Amino acid sequence: MRFLGREARGDGRIYLVGGASAVIVGWRDTTIDIDLKLDPEPPGVFEAIAHAKDALDMNLELASPDDFIPTLPAWRDRSVFVARHGAVEFLHYDFYAQALAKIERGHVQDLGDVEAMSRLKLIEPDRLMRLFGAIESDLVRYPALDPARFRHRVEKAVDAMGAGES
Numbered sequence: 001m002r003f004l005g006r007e008a009r010g011d012g013r014i015y016l017v018g019g020a021s022a023v024i025v026g027w028r029d030t031t032i033d034i035d036l037k038l039d040p041e042p043p044g045v046f047e048a049i050a051h052a053k054d055a056l057d058m059n060l061e062l063a064s065p066d067d068f069i070p071t072l073p074a075w076r077d078r079s080v081f082v083a084r085h086g087a088v089e090f091l092h093y094d095f096y097a098q099a100l101a102k103i104e105r106g107h108v109q110d111l112g113d114v115e116a117m118s119r120l121k122l123i124e125p126d127r128l129m130r131l132f133g134a135i136e137s138d139l140v141r142y143p144a145l146d147p148a149r150f151r152h153r154v155e156k157a158v159d160a161m162g163a164g165e166s
Helices: 002-007 019-025 045-056 095-105 108-119 125-141 147-161
Strands: 012-017 034-038 060-062 080-085 088-092
Touching: 002 045, 002 080, 002 088, 012 019, 019 034, 019 088, 045 060, 095 108, 095 125, 095 147, 108 147, 125 147
Parallel strands: 012 088, 034 060
Antiparallel strands: 012 034, 080 088
16 A cells, blocks of 8 residues: 555545455455555556556456446445555445455355454445345346346345344
């Protein structure tokens, strides 16, 4: 974050996603790569990312939940501030969107991340279900998704979290 903030040439926001959030919050010790979303894109950030990848020997990728599932309403409002370096703000991308994308993907580590988000009170089961409902009609725009299977996975995850206990 310090490197990107120092190298960028102007204001912007960088949202941290997936393993980056997991390591910073502390429910995982390591991550293979750092996924980012730029919004608004800080001037010079692509050059900064290229330099950071080389200088820090890290894999940085542009990837966020809205690349895989419909964008959740008001995701920016639920994104959590992490730090400001230079003119760049760093935030965790909305944990609800991260959780839904992880539930849809369904890998063991992803489901463990969702459980950790719930345990740490970063997400609440009832709200997760409501937000899924808000995007459900837009799933048709994502042909790789099976809406019925996705709904089933979300319901299963919400049940595991103990819906109604939030």
